Amino acid sequence: xxxxxxxxxxxxxxxxEVNITCSxxxxxxxxxxxxxxxxxxxxxxxxxxxxxxxxxxxxxxLFIPADRxxxxxxxxxxxxxxTAVYYCLVGIYNQGGKLIFGQGTELSVKP
Amino acid sequence: GAVVSQHPSxxxxxxxxxxxxxxxxxxxxxxxxxxxxxxxxxxxxxxATSNEGSKATYxxxxxxxxxxxNHASLTLSTLTVTSAHPEDSSFYICSAKRDSQxxxxxxxxxxxxxxx
Numbered sequence: 001x002x003x004x005x006x007x008x009x010x011x012x013x014x015x016x017e018v019n020i021t022c023s024x025x026x027x028x029x030x031x032x033x034x035x036x037x038x039x040x041x042x043x044x045x046x047x048x049x050x051x052x053x054x055x056x057x058x059x060x061x062l063f064i065p066a067d068r069x070x071x072x073x074x075x076x077x078x079x080x081x082x083t084a085v086y087y088c089l090v091g092i093y094n095q096g097g098k099l100i101f102g103q104g105t106e107l108s109v110k111p
Numbered sequence: 112g113a114v115v116s117q118h119p120s121x122x123x124x125x126x127x128x129x130x131x132x133x134x135x136x137x138x139x140x141x142x143x144x145x146x147x148x149x150x151x152x153x154x155x156x157x158x159a160t161s162n163e164g165s166k167a168t169y170x171x172x173x174x175x176x177x178x179x180x181n182h183a184s185l186t187l188s189t190l191t192v193t194s195a196h197p198e199d200s201s202f203y204i205c206s207a208k209r210d211s212q213x214x215x216x217x218x219x220x221x222x223x224x225x226x227x
Contacts, residue, residue: 041202041221041223042220042221043204043218043219044155044204044206045218046216046217087154087155098157098160099145099157099206100157101154101155101156101157104154
């Protein structure tokens, strides 16, 4: 499984756009990139998944460059409720592969 | 859709006793479920993969005789912490993948275990 590297923590203010970058230099051809969000004392929640280029849903956007060795989760206009830990995972999840979590990025949104 | 229910949400038990945690997929079938443990300020650590109708696969370093996993149906997996000790106190989380879904594993809300 490809190892991922993310910043340990990030600070932001309400209304700002937040970009969290994840490095995955050893990503395999069939690997997908998936991001999860976790609030304290809760299970992780799926945010977005992509394979290449750009993916957007109602919550976030995911930017993946052509070499796929990194990815950036973009959260538009964050609010206090976006304070959480964000995990980047890489793997063949569409084939039932197990999810291995890295350290994650603790995002703190301030008023 | 794709809801995973975990019960109980918290439990306190005495040292030496056993505790069972249930993980149910409410609106889908899950051949495979996963169990994680999370200590404060740390990431989730995969403990084992639970397979319906067969033995669970444990990650390296996880004692299979201490953490008993049973996946008797396509909607239920249980984790039993046997002879619990204070060091087993942690946040336990299960997840399941809808067999017909290409991505997006669903996680339970977690169980806070405190062993006193």
